[in-house]
Amino acid sequence: MTKQQANWSPYDNNGGSCVAIAGRDYCVIAADTRMSTGYSILTRDYSKISKLADKAVLASSGFQADIKALQKHLAARHLIYQHQHNKQMSCPAMAQLLSNTLYYKRFFPYYAFNVLGGLDSEGKGCVFTYDAVGSYERVGYSAQGSGSTLIMPFLDNQLKSPSPLLLPAQDAVTPLSELEAIDLVKTVFVSATERDIYTGDKVEIVILNAEGLRREFMDLRKD
Amino acid sequence: MSFSKMPLVEANQALDASSLSLDSERTLYPYVTGTSVVAFKYRDGILMAADMGGSYGSTLRYKTVERIKPIGKHSLLGASGEISDFQEILRYLDELILYDNMWDDGNSLGPKEVHNYLTRVMYNRRNKFNPLWNSLVLGGVKNGQKYLGMVSMIGVNFEDNHVATGFGNHLARPILRDEWNEDLSFEDGVKLLEKCMRVLLYRDRSAVNKLQIAKITEEGATLFPPYSLKTFWGFEAYKNPTVGAEGSW
Numbered sequence: 001m002t003k004q005q006a007n008w009s010p011y012d013n014n015g016g017s018c019v020a021i022a023g024r025d026y027c028v029i030a031a032d033t034r035m036s037t038g039y040s041i042l043t044r045d046y047s048k049i050s051k052l053a054d055k056a057v058l059a060s061s062g063f064q065a066d067i068k069a070l071q072k073h074l075a076a077r078h079l080i081y082q083h084q085h086n087k088q089m090s091c092p093a094m095a096q097l098l099s100n101t102l103y104y105k106r107f108f109p110y111y112a113f114n115v116l117g118g119l120d121s122e123g124k125g126c127v128f129t130y131d132a133v134g135s136y137e138r139v140g141y142s143a144q145g146s147g148s149t150l151i152m153p154f155l156d157n158q159l160k161s162p163s164p165l166l167l168p169a170q171d172a173v174t175p176l177s178e179l180e181a182i183d184l185v186k187t188v189f190v191s192a193t194e195r196d197i198y199t200g201d202k203v204e205i206v207i208l209n210a211e212g213l214r215r216e217f218m219d220l221r222k223d
Numbered sequence: 224m225s226f227s228k229m230p231l232v233e234a235n236q237a238l239d240a241s242s243l244s245l246d247s248e249r250t251l252y253p254y255v256t257g258t259s260v261v262a263f264k265y266r267d268g269i270l271m272a273a274d275m276g277g278s279y280g281s282t283l284r285y286k287t288v289e290r291i292k293p294i295g296k297h298s299l300l301g302a303s304g305e306i307s308d309f310q311e312i313l314r315y316l317d318e319l320i321l322y323d324n325m326w327d328d329g330n331s332l333g334p335k336e337v338h339n340y341l342t343r344v345m346y347n348r349r350n351k352f353n354p355l356w357n358s359l360v361l362g363g364v365k366n367g368q369k370y371l372g373m374v375s376m377i378g379v380n381f382e383d384n385h386v387a388t389g390f391g392n393h394l395a396r397p398i399l400r401d402e403w404n405e406d407l408s409f410e411d412g413v414k415l416l417e418k419c420m421r422v423l424l425y426r427d428r429s430a431v432n433k434l435q436i437a438k439i440t441e442e443g444a445t446l447f448p449p450y451s452l453k454t455f456w457g458f459e460a461y462k463n464p465t466v467g468a469e470g471s472w
Contacts, residue, residue: 007252008356010349010377035381040392042373043383065346065378108350 015198017147018059020117022125026209029117061145063111091118102134140172147192253305259391260301268440269362276431293444298363305356334363346378358388395419
């Protein structure tokens with residue numbers, strides 16, 4: 001009698017795309033609000049963006065239950081940090097925490113594809129991009145999720161990032177203004193919505209700058 | 224130094240879950256299952272419907288299974304999937320509500336809290352590879368705020384103005400997306416529910432024609448007595464099925 005195989009999967013892909021762009025003194029983080037399973041849409045109004053700290057905003061796509069648990073975990077850790085250090089976590093610190101949290105479950109991963117955006121301690125925009133098990137790097141812009149393959153090449157074309165191999169290191173943050181960056185994000189989502197079935201309905205855009213946090217929404221195609 | 228000569232095979236054999244017969248305690252597949260649950264917000268609260276069938280594979284074994292239950296003062300829980308797991312969840316919630324009442328502090332768990340609790344329970348069971356094989360619909364009203372959410376067996380959860388499980392997602396949600404609005408009266412809401420349940424009755428093989436409608440408002444939960452939907456089979460194509468195939472019957 002052979003051992004019974006599980007006929008259910010502990011993972012599901014609830015789809016969606018996430019993007020973040022770092023600017024000289026701002027950071028734009030965006031994600032669509034569609035939640036799907038298989039070929040069905042579960043809801044058109046689900047936020048994938050979570051504000052972890054004053055200057056660190058996380059956008060995650062992938063398996064929603066894992067994402068929810070991950071975001072809750074990080075929020076709890078941030079609260080403890082605030083109690084112990086009497087200050088908010090900086091974005092680079094949160095970036096390291098996220099990486100460690102993901103790697104902790106290296107052998108039963110969080111099926112979450114993350115982009116962390118925020119302002120570093122100098123007030124410059126920073127974006128960190130991750131894979132499901134925590135490998136990360138600081139970049140000037142990134143896209144993750146079901147539409148990432150459609151979005152990333154377009155961002156490469158528009159934001160022409162200098163090579164990380166250059167010496168002396170060149171700044172990866174875009175010279176675009178905040179409004180130009182937001183416009184680019186909107187364009188990118190409209191394009192991704194055309195061809196990716198899991199991206200659509202609405203895009204939620206969070207803008208972090210010296211004045212604080214601002215949120216914008218834009219309707220996308222619902223088909 | 225000499226080590227005792229233990230047979231190496233037995234010494235190295237790891238005690239895995241199946242040899243400890245812990246595997247037989249894990250859910251592998253569902254046995255007695257309920258089909259879709261459909262629910263949406265209406266003017267005074269939440270309306271929810273589910274049929275009363277409990278299928279045993281392809282046999283419609285049980286026809287009086289109550290798949291919608293009130294939880295505490297403010298919520299309704301509807302479940303599809305394994306019925307025994309639903310009963311287990313009701314036991315968990317019983318304990319939760321009991322402890323909540325024992326505080327005797329005038330506060331009570333609202334639908335949002337119950338939904339969050341259920342999400343955590345489902346997710347944790349999935350993490351242990353021993354899921355509760357259900358898709359749950361949790362709806363309620365507290366302090367005038369209407370709430371309606373869903374949790375799947377692996378912990379995927381969300382809230383929306385209308386939800387459905389299983390086949391309901393494919394057949395009922397499109398109808399609701401087209402015809403639902405914020406200010407449905409009770410009568411209009413029931414008509415809309417019946418429309419969805421009728422489609423499910425025609426097209427879902429595990430549906431039975433005995434449904435239960437429940438509503439929850441600020442005043443409390445009401446489970447209506449079960450009844451059947453009128454169906455129509457008098458289509459021309461069904462009247463003379465052999466007209467295009469002489470000799471058939």
